[in-house]
Amino acid sequence: MLIAVAGSHGLIGSALVASLTDAGHTVRRLVRHEPLSDDEFGWDPETLGVPTEALDGVDAVLADLDGVVYAGPGALPYAVDSLNRAGETRRLGYITNNASRSAGQVADHLGELGFSAVPEDVVTSAQSAARLLGEQLPGGAKVL
Numbered sequence: 832m833l834i835a836v837a838g839s840h841g842l843i844g845s846a847l848v849a850s851l852t853d854a855g856h857t858v859r860r861l862v863r864h865e866p867l868s869d870d871e872f873g874w875d876p877e878t879l880g881v882p883t884e885a886l887d888g889v890d891a892v893l894a895d896l897d898g899v900v901y902a903g904p905g906a907l908p909y910a911v912d913s914l915n916r917a918g919e920t921r922r923l924g925y926i927t928n929n930a931s932r933s934a935g936q937v938a939d940h941l942g943e944l945g946f947s948a949v950p951e952d953v954v955t956s957a958q959s960a961a962r963l964l965g966e967q968l969p970g971g972a973k974v975l
Contacts (some may be wrong), residue, residue, distance in 0.1 A: 833888055835917075836873075837861040838895020843928045843956060847893065859936075861892075863899075873912075878955055891922040896937070900925065906944040917949055923952060924972045930957035 832853055840843040844947040848858050861870045861881060872885035886892065892914070894900050900910050917923060924950060926938060934953040941948035963975060 832856045832889045833859060835861055835881075835886060835889045835892045836894075838899040838926070839890070841928070843926055843959070844895050845925065855929065860885075860888060881917060881920045886917055886921070889917075889921055891924065892917045893924045893926055895930065896925055896927040899948070900941070901944060906913055906946070911945040915945070918947055923947075924940045927953070928956045930955055931958070934958065 834856050836844055836848055836851075836858055839848050839858070840862065848860065851858050855858055858870060860868075861874050862871045864873065865874060866873045872882060874881050874885065881892075894914060895909075899907070900914065901907060906910045914923060925937065925941065925946075929937075932940075932955070934950040937953045937955065938950045941953075968974070
């Protein structure tokens with residue numbers, strides 16, 4: 832599967848890219864700097880949308896939230912149109928390292944900003960941590 836990841840160099844994004852690659856997927860990184868490798872495609876969510884060629888053949892797009900989709904309470908200027916357009920023809924997911932809100936609360940906020948999102952489209956760091964612990968520890972193990 833070919834998966835584009837926006838926010839691929841952050842804490843969550845870099846771990847996600849490694850995990851996807853280890854699972855046999857091909858990852859295309861959408862970056863906000865000059866591309867430095869063949870798997871990177873540059874874009875600037877404040878001034879232009881995701882370039883069409885960056886999404887050619889992509890099966891799914893995963894977008895980090897803070898600084899990629901929104902800054903503070905508001906969406907970045909081209910993020911809504913670009914990501915909603917990308918989601919018309921491929922699976923779209925949102926990832927966040929903010930564990931203070933549930934996937935439902937994040938999806939509701941995204942909807943208020945104009946994104947097409949349901950809770951199943953959102954992965955929070957709390958969900959990721961719970962899954963990881965569930966895989967690494969025996970049932971009933973004390974965590975804290």
